[in-house]
Amino acid sequence: MFQKMKIPAVLVSLALAVTAHATELTIHAAASLTDAMKEIVPGYEKVTGDSVRLNLDASSILARQIKEGAPADIFLSADEAKMDELEKKGLLAPGTRKTLLSNTLVIVVPQESNLPIHSAADLAGSGVRKIALAQPVTVPAGIYTKEYLTRSGLWRKLGTKFVPTQNVRGALAAVESGNVEAGFVYKTDALISGAVKIACEIPAAQGPKISYSVAALAASKDPRAAKRCLAYLESEPSLRVFRRFGFKVAEVAQAKASRGMQRRAGG
Numbered sequence: 239m240f241q242k243m244k245i246p247a248v249l250v251s252l253a254l255a256v257t258a259h260a261t262e263l264t265i266h267a268a269a270s271l272t273d274a275m276k277e278i279v280p281g282y283e284k285v286t287g288d289s290v291r292l293n294l295d296a297s298s299i300l301a302r303q304i305k306e307g308a309p310a311d312i313f314l315s316a317d318e319a320k321m322d323e324l325e326k327k328g329l330l331a332p333g334t335r336k337t338l339l340s341n342t343l344v345i346v347v348p349q350e351s352n353l354p355i356h357s358a359a360d361l362a363g364s365g366v367r368k369i370a371l372a373q374p375v376t377v378p379a380g381i382y383t384k385e386y387l388t389r390s391g392l393w394r395k396l397g398t399k400f401v402p403t404q405n406v407r408g409a410l411a412a413v414e415s416g417n418v419e420a421g422f423v424y425k426t427d428a429l430i431s432g433a434v435k436i437a438c439e440i441p442a443a444q445g446p447k448i449s450y451s452v453a454a455l456a457a458s459k460d461p462r463a464a465k466r467c468l469a470y471l472e473s474e475p476s477l478r479v480f481r482r483f484g485f486k487v488a489e490v491a492q493a494k495a496s497r498g499m500q501r502r503a504g505g
Contacts, residue, residue, distance in 0.1 A: 260287035261463045264309050266300040267292060268316035268450065269405040270341065270379065270424050274483040275314075282470045288463055296405035298376035304329060304455065311458040312467055314338070314450065316406075317378035321451045331454040331461060334468060339450035340486040342425040342442070343382055346413050346434040353419060355437040358392055361399070361420055369399045370412035370421035379406035382446040383422040390444070410434065424448070426484040449488070 267275050272294050279290045293300065293310075301320040304310050305327065313330075315321045318337070324330055345361070347353055353365050361369055372380035380402065387393040403409045406423050413421040414433040421434075428436050452471060454464035470476055477487050 260289070261460045262289045262291065263311040263458075263460070263463055263467055264291045264293060265312040265314065265467070266304060266308075266310050267294055267312075267314040268297045268300070268378065269294050269407045270316055270427055271314055271450075272407065273430050274426075274480050274485065278471070278476050278479050281475060282467065285470070286463075286466060288467070290467075296372065296377040298373075298378070299405070307457075309457075309459070310455045311460065311464040312452065312454055312471075314452045314471075315378070316341075316448075316450055317381065318449050318451050319381075320378070321453060324453075324455075329456055331456050331458065331464065334465065335451060335453040336468075336472070337449055337488045338452045338471065339480055339488060341448045341450070341484075342486075343379075343386060343422060343440040343445050343448070344425045344428050345420055345437045345440075346410070346423055346428045346431075347420050347437045348413060348416050349433055349435050351419070351435070351437075353437070355420060357438055358387060358390060358440070361396055362392070366419045367399060368401050368418035368420075369396060370401045370403055370409040370418040372406045372409050372422075373402045373404065374400075377405055378448075379409070379422070379424060382448055385446045386440060386444065429484045450485075 275292055279292060283290055297315040297317060297320045300313065301323055304313060304324060321335060325335065345355060345358065347355060354360060371383045374380035374384040384393060401412060401418055403412060406427055409421045410423045410427045410431060412418045414431060425439065428434055452468065454468055458464040481487060
């Protein structure tokens, strides 16, 4: 039944709403979303006629830029804490904040590595001299990693081996280059790299709750277009891309997309 729906209703409504009102939007998105967003954005631009500038970096850096007044219409954060900071300062458009995605922490090693790493505890072995991770004080991926290792009693034990990077893609690059023996990244990062392999996945019951939130910014130069973009990011075509890159779709976002599909099927 769904195969017959060439153009989803949400896309038709977006296109009709913008026929005579295309604009340029700036989306600030966490570095871990790079590949998914680069695929989603062209689809949005084609449907709406809007143009999009992507600013991709650590959520902490993006949040700081927004607080300092950098042009921004949408913020996609890899954690809720950075979004909390902006909301407390009144920088989010009221009623637009939503939890969109989730992810999983994994330990990666170079593709050719033979190190026997089956759990985080194995990183204490003599074969592992350096461990890459995103900056653990400010960057969500690093904060999640520190939270997990602290709870596991491994943070201090492994402390001298850590090599902090600007963002999670920096940690991935460090492992890809062979400059470190292992690194903590999101599962979605590991899946897009042919130069690393997943040594082990942090079990959901043990790992931190990883939550990606999205919101329109109060300072958006075109609030209507920003909400248009949010609707597209929550639509099934976008969620399908996120899933393909390994992200888990939040239950609320999935329920909303499912309701949209049911309405289209019924109409």
